[in-house]
Structures are given as C-alpha cells and as structure tokens.
Amino acid sequence: MSKKxxxxxxxxxxxxxxxxxxxNISASLSNLGYKVMQFGCDPKADSTNTLRGGTYIxxxxxxxxxxxxxxxxxxxxxxxxxxxxVEAGGPAPGVGCAGRGIITAVGSGRCYL
Numbered sequence: 001m002s003k004k005x006x007x008x009x010x011x012x013x014x015x016x017x018x019x020x021x022x023x024n025i026s027a028s029l030s031n032l033g034y035k036v037m038q039f040g041c042d043p044k045a046d047s048t049n050t051l052r053g054g055t056y057i058x059x060x061x062x063x064x065x066x067x068x069x070x071x072x073x074x075x076x077x078x079x080x081x082x083x084x085x086v087e088a089g090g091p092a093p094g095v096g097c098a099g100r101g102i103i104t105a106v107g108s109g110r111c112y113l
Contacts, residue, residue, distance in 0.1 A: 019047045026051060030081040037076070038083060043090025051079030059089025 010022050019042065026038045040047025045059045057077045063070045079085040 020050065022047060023050045026083045027080050030083050036083045038079075038085055040085070040087040042087075045087040045089045048079055048083075048085035048087060051083050051085050052077065053079075057085060057087060059087045061089035061091065 008025070010018050010025075012018055019040070022038060026036045030036045038048050038051065045057075048057070055077075058075060060070060060075050063074050067074070075086055077085050
C-alpha cells in the first residue's frame with residue numbers, strides 16, 4: 001500500500017517570516033520521522049537557507065538556463081536531518097515576475113523532480 005503525499009503551502013507578503021516558519025516546520029516534521037522536502041519559491045532562493053546551514057545550492061531556474069533538462073540530483077540537496085531542499089529561484093533580471101519563474105521551475109516539462 002502506498003502512502004499518500006501531504007503538501008503544505010505557506011505564502012504571504014514579504015518579510016513576515018515565512019521562510020523561518022517553514023524551515024522550522026520542515027525540521028520538526030523530520031524529527032518526527034517524516035520524509036520532508038521543502039521547495040522554496042522565493043526569487044532570492046533563500047527559503048531553505050537555515051536547513052542548509054547557509055550553503056549555496058543551485059536553483060531550478062539557474063540550472064534550466066544552463067541545461068536543457070534538469071535531473072533531481074542537479075537541484076535536490078539534503079539539509080538538516082535529511083530534509084530535501086530545492087530552490088526554484090527567480091527569472092533573469094528584467095525578464096518577468098517571480099510567478100512566471102515558479103511556473104517555469106515547476107511546470108516546464110524540462111524539470112524531472
């Protein structure tokens with residue numbers, strides 16, 4: 001029997017602590033034994049920063065700009081307590097809004113996450 005995936009989305013205006021809250025939830029769920037992936041959708045690509053101890057990881061959009069196809073191992077990294085960390089990143093400056101960048105990162109058909 002397969003387990004059902006549960007998804008939690010956290011969003012709101014900038015500067016209210018979404019990344020900190022989300023990282024704490026991810027860390028707590030991992031401590032409870034859950035397998036967790038945090039997919040950061042901030043154009044600054046810093047949503048998973050605390051889980052990664054500040055270590056840089058390439059974003060999905062930056063990787064798509066370099067390669068035609070993105071494989072999971074190109075953009076998924078383990079952070080605190082095994083939490084999988086992915087950052088969508090943002091569009092190239094002057095090319096569009098962050099929303100368009102997220103659509104590209106998640107639904108391009110060129111990213112196999």
